[in-house]
Amino acid sequence: MxxxxxxxxxxxxxxxxxxxxxxxxxxxxxxxxxxVRVHVLAGQPGPVAGSRxxxxxxxxxxxxxxxxxxxxxxxxxxxxxxxxxPCEDDGLELxxxxxxxxxxxxxxxxxxxxxVVLAMLDKEDTYRRARAVGVPTPGTVIVRxxxxxxxxxxxxxxxxxxKPVHSHVWxxxxxxxxxxxxxxxxxxxxxxxxxxxxxxVMVTEIIPGGDDQFLSYxxxxxxxxxxxxxxxKRKLRGYPVHFGLSTYQVxxxxxxxxxxxxxFFAGVGLRGVGNVEFKRDARDxxxxxxxxxxxxxxxxxxxxxxxxxxxxxxxxxxRGADVSHTPSVRAGDRMWHVWDVPAFLGYRAHGEVTTAGxxxxxxxxxxxxxxxxxxxxxxxxxxxxxxxxxxRRITRDGLxxxxxxxxxxx
Numbered sequence: 001m002x003x004x005x006x007x008x009x010x011x012x013x014x015x016x017x018x019x020x021x022x023x024x025x026x027x028x029x030x031x032x033x034x035x036v037r038v039h040v041l042a043g044q045p046g047p048v049a050g051s052r053x054x055x056x057x058x059x060x061x062x063x064x065x066x067x068x069x070x071x072x073x074x075x076x077x078x079x080x081x082x083x084x085x086p087c088e089d090d091g092l093e094l095x096x097x098x099x100x101x102x103x104x105x106x107x108x109x110x111x112x113x114x115x116v117v118l119a120m121l122d123k124e125d126t127y128r129r130a131r132a133v134g135v136p137t138p139g140t141v142i143v144r145x146x147x148x149x150x151x152x153x154x155x156x157x158x159x160x161x162x163k164p165v166h167s168h169v170w171x172x173x174x175x176x177x178x179x180x181x182x183x184x185x186x187x188x189x190x191x192x193x194x195x196x197x198x199x200x201v202m203v204t205e206i207i208p209g210g211d212d213q214f215l216s217y218x219x220x221x222x223x224x225x226x227x228x229x230x231x232x233k234r235k236l237r238g239y240p241v242h243f244g245l246s247t248y249q250v251x252x253x254x255x256x257x258x259x260x261x262x263x264f265f266a267g268v269g270l271r272g273v274g275n276v277e278f279k280r281d282a283r284d285x286x287x288x289x290x291x292x293x294x295x296x297x298x299x300x301x302x303x304x305x306x307x308x309x310x311x312x313x314x315x316x317x318x319r320g321a322d323v324s325h326t327p328s329v330r331a332g333d334r335m336w337h338v339w340d341v342p343a344f345l346g347y348r349a350h351g352e353v354t355t356a357g358x359x360x361x362x363x364x365x366x367x368x369x370x371x372x373x374x375x376x377x378x379x380x381x382x383x384x385x386x387x388x389x390x391x392r393r394i395t396r397d398g399l400x401x402x403x404x405x406x407x408x409x410x
Contacts, residue, residue, distance in 0.1 A: 022296070022298040043090075078105070084107050113272075123163065123166075127140060160205055166199075169200075215232060257287065264276055333367065338383065344358045
């Protein structure tokens with residue numbers, strides 16, 4: 001594979017993206033536009049596989065062995081001198097646990113403090129560190145045995161939710177980010193199902209307030225602890241309603257979100273890419289930390305359209321380049337996903353939006369997560385795969401996803 005000196009001496013280092021879902025397409029387009037040859041390692045085909053900016057897409061399905069298979073590919077076939085960037089939590093954990101090994105192979109992993117990375121992948125540790133630096137969190141109870149369920153009932157009441165300690169482990173078995181429960185029987189059944197799969201879980205209170213009260217802060221912290229920019233956004237709707245991913249979101253400036261987010265990052269010692277999500281508590285207006293993503297997120301394209309090339313910053317920093325400029329953030333940019341249609345139906349069923357209100361909310365210019373005239377294939381793939389998922393969810397009738405240009409690892 002060549003020596004490290006040869007790798008580091010390349011003028012235009014290739015990039016390896018770990019994970020093919022969520023932000024991978026946006027990251028590939030950002031780097032590809034700069035002339036970077038992008039390789040994507042994924043567990044399954046995704047829209048990025050069809051992008052003209054994706055030089056090679058490697059599907060290496062492995063379930064619980066996904067990181068092992070990715071690491072094996074990096075050792076045997078990975079491109080010389082590549083910058084390694086995580087687009088999913090499995091990729092983030094792989095880098096944090098094997099940074100030295102990757103560097104000895106000549107790779108340039110994304111900048112980060114690996115102890116902090118692992119702490120942010122563990123929601124119990126994330127919440128503990130947040131509370132230690134004065135950042136409020138929801139009330140939670142870690143479930144280690146049956147007695148903890150009783151304690152959760154006594155301390156949190158109902159409704160509450162079962163939430164994973166490690167999201168990427170949970171996502172191998174469950175589609176939803178968390179599972180709300182309304183009574184003790186449902187709570188015990190849900191906890192038992194997760195524990196039978198070997199998944200660590202916590203019970204969390206549900207912070208009251210609408211889905212439009214989820215707010216996020218993004219920045220990049222350099223090695224001296226300096227934030228390179230400040231950006232905040234607000235979720236408008238999500239699917240599944242109340243507990244799902246954003247289907248409509250907007251860049252808005254919320255100074256209290258930025259202040260608390262930066263306090264959290266400084267307190268835990270985060271370096272590199274940082275995103276933290278809060279929910280504004282309807283009871284008192286305070287912000288409660290929901291989660292920290294120490295990597296690119298599904299909103300990366302919205303962040304890029306608002307003026308911040310986060311992938312480019314991370315790529316340059318990994319190569320040791322001086323990134324001293326402060327990007328200018330444009331407020332008002334919006335992103336809409338087709339899953340906002342079933343989201344609308346869900347909110348309307350709950351009495352939270354009318355048809356006229358939903359249509360009025362769309363009377364703004366907005367971006368689409370996949371569509372681009374200069375790179376149309378990912379959008380077609382994304383719509384086909386999204387339609388298949390939606391039909392499966394509605395009818396429970398399995399439809400096969402479209403074929404993608406991939407290389408499969410045996």
